[in-house]
Amino acid sequence: MLIGKAGEIRSSEITPRDVYFSRRKFLAGGVGLAVGAGALRAAAKLEGLGKSPFSTTEKLTPYDAVTTYNNFYEFGSGKDQPARFAKNFQTVPWTVSVEGHAQKPRTFDLDSILALAPIEERIYRMRCVEGWSMVIPWAGYPLSTLLKQVEPLSKARYVAFQSYYNSKQMPQARFSGIPFPYVEGLRMDEAMHPLTLLCVGLYGERLPNQNGAPVRIVVPWKYGFKSIKSIAKIKLVEKEPPITWNLANPREYGFYSNVNPKVDHPRWSQAKERRIGEFFKRDTLLFNGYGDSVSSLYAGMDLKKYY
Amino acid sequence: MIAHPLGNTGARARSDGAKAMALAKTVVWILALVPAAVLIWKGFRQELGPNPIEYITHATGDWTLRLLLITLAISPLRKILRFPQLIRFRRLLGLFAFFYGFLHFLTYILLDQFLDFPAMLQDIGKRPFITAGFTSFLLLLPLAATSTAGWIRRLGGKRWQQLHRAIYLSAALGVLHYYWLVKSDIRMPVFYGAILAALLSARLLLRRAPAK
Ligand code: HEM
Numbered sequence: 001m002l003i004g005k006a007g008e009i010r011s012s013e014i015t016p017r018d019v020y021f022s023r024r025k026f027l028a029g030g031v032g033l034a035v036g037a038g039a040l041r042a043a044a045k046l047e048g049l050g051k052s053p054f055s056t057t058e059k060l061t062p063y064d065a066v067t068t069y070n071n072f073y074e075f076g077s078g079k080d081q082p083a084r085f086a087k088n089f090q091t092v093p094w095t096v097s098v099e100g101h102a103q104k105p106r107t108f109d110l111d112s113i114l115a116l117a118p119i120e121e122r123i124y125r126m127r128c129v130e131g132w133s134m135v136i137p138w139a140g141y142p143l144s145t146l147l148k149q150v151e152p153l154s155k156a157r158y159v160a161f162q163s164y165y166n167s168k169q170m171p172q173a174r175f176s177g178i179p180f181p182y183v184e185g186l187r188m189d190e191a192m193h194p195l196t197l198l199c200v201g202l203y204g205e206r207l208p209n210q211n212g213a214p215v216r217i218v219v220p221w222k223y224g225f226k227s228i229k230s231i232a233k234i235k236l237v238e239k240e241p242p243i244t245w246n247l248a249n250p251r252e253y254g255f256y257s258n259v260n261p262k263v264d265h266p267r268w269s270q271a272k273e274r275r276i277g278e279f280f281k282r283d284t285l286l287f288n289g290y291g292d293s294v295s296s297l298y299a300g301m302d303l304k305k306y307y
Numbered sequence: 308m309i310a311h312p313l314g315n316t317g318a319r320a321r322s323d324g325a326k327a328m329a330l331a332k333t334v335v336w337i338l339a340l341v342p343a344a345v346l347i348w349k350g351f352r353q354e355l356g357p358n359p360i361e362y363i364t365h366a367t368g369d370w371t372l373r374l375l376l377i378t379l380a381i382s383p384l385r386k387i388l389r390f391p392q393l394i395r396f397r398r399l400l401g402l403f404a405f406f407y408g409f410l411h412f413l414t415y416i417l418l419d420q421f422l423d424f425p426a427m428l429q430d431i432g433k434r435p436f437i438t439a440g441f442t443s444f445l446l447l448l449p450l451a452a453t454s455t456a457g458w459i460r461r462l463g464g465k466r467w468q469q470l471h472r473a474i475y476l477s478a479a480l481g482v483l484h485y486y487w488l489v490k491s492d493i494r495m496p497v498f499y500g501a502i503l504a505a506l507l508s509a510r511l512l513l514r515r516a517p518a519k
Contacts, residue, residue, distance in 0.1 A: 062357075064357070068357060073491070077490070077491065079357075079358070080356065132361075175492060175494060177492045178491045248491055249490075266435075267436060267487075269429065271426070272426075274360070276358060279360075281421070
């Protein structure tokens with residue numbers, strides 16, 4: 001009966017997402033009253049998402065895996081911990097300050113971020129430095145849209161990001177063994193690249209806390225840790241900014257951290273990956289398969305040296 | 308209970324003792340198999356999480372190390388608790404540590420690497436954490452193989468004991484393996500390392516004290 005309603009929903013392929021959407025719409029249809037409080041607790045929906053030519057058609061990683069298998073060290077170093085410990089993470093009110101070398105530095109509240117541009121669905125591969133991967137239907141718009149708002153100056157050669165950090169809200173953080181607040185960075189051309197997403201949702205709803213609510217970035221050709229979560233501050237800077245994992249362990253994590261099967265991490269071979277939900281490993285692709293779009297950014301660079 | 312056919316109280320006490328020991332051994336067997344049973348149960352119910360192979364690797368690795376440390380705790384405990392019979396569980400527990408180590412190794416070879424031998428050899432040579440784990444496992448092999456009464460006789464008690472001290476090295480390499488594989492949260496490997504250090508110190512401190 002539940003599934004019967006799915007006809008009027010979206011695309012026709014049978015994916016976990018369709019089942020998911022059908023349930024969401026069903027609840028939204030006013031029949032939701034009959035359903036337990038647990039289901040109603042679900043995150044706010046994002047309506048009318050546009051499609052994107054950048055989306056892959058690969059099979060989606062199920063919603064449950066995307067939202068229960070996370071690296072978000074502010075909420076604990078175990079994969080299952082963010083889903084448990086981020087439950088009550090307060091993301092309202094939320095602001096993101098965009099500052100540094102900009103003509104019009106400015107602080108955005110979340111509503112203005114949500115209203116800045118049409119939000120589209122971007123189905124990206126996500127490759128973790130630990131050797132596993134997922135396919136996730138993110139929702140957002142290019143980061144460049146936000147950055148252009150503040151009119152970057154020519155001195156702005158890099159973009160430094162900083163996550164929100166509050167040890168009261170994140171009591172697990174101090175056991176994680178890395179410094180906080182979490183910081184990340186991109187070169188300006190990487191940040192302005194159309195694939196680089198300012199992300200506010202996944203699976204057609206606003207970001208669950210454990211996935212980096214309420215706003216994060218997604219850089220699909222780099223290892224997952226480059227895609228910083230729960231962003232509080234963005235700064236346009238002149239020099240290459242520090243990044244957390246490099247501070248924690250410089251030998252193992254570099255500033256660029258482009259997905260590259262030929263450059264091994266000292267602890268893991270990066271030649272292969274296990275797609276979550278699959279049994280056999282698959283070959284890892286250079287730039288996570290986005291080489292056509294991004295390899296020109298690194299023309300002439302020694303990718304082993306700039307790992 | 309049924310009277311013992313010999314009706315002699317001394318013999319009955321002995322046979323009661325033997326029964327208690329048999330019962331205790333059965334309990335240890337069952338307890339030691341619980342983690343494996345839980346894994347199989349969860350596997351059937353698809354409750355091993357989004358990355359089942361990682362889950363199995365971690366569970367079997369954890370139990371290898373825990374059982375190694377429990378095995379090492381027997382000797383000091385029997386002295387501290389003045390409970391010499393404990394020693395009769397040591398070999399069994401050690402073999403169970405090997406059993407989980409073997410499952411851990413099989414998980415790696417079959418499920419993680421899927422018999423990709425060149426990749427595994429590279430791993431063993433290149434990744435210190437795998438090198439340590441592999442060495443730890445190799446050290447357990449001769450211990451498991453010589454765990455029988457026949458081998459104790461053949462080697463002589465003294466030499467057998469010396470050989471079996473390798474279990475300390477194996478446990479230390481197991482801790483190192485764990486320490487090297489975590490990314491930044493070192494609490495668990497440090498915890499196991501502290502237990503190992505405490506057990507080693509207890510061994511040195513109690514060396515002269517005979518088991519009563
Ligand atoms: C036979 C050679 C061995 C290999 C190839 C091996 C391989 C591995 C691998 C691949 C992992 C997972 C790493 C990760 O998730 O990043 C792991 C975890 C682990 N292994 Fe081993 N291992 C071996 C032997 C051992 C031995 C002998 C012990 C115990 C003394 C041990 C204890 C552990 C522990 C405690 C963990 C971590 C479990 C956790 O995170 O909860 N391993 N091992």
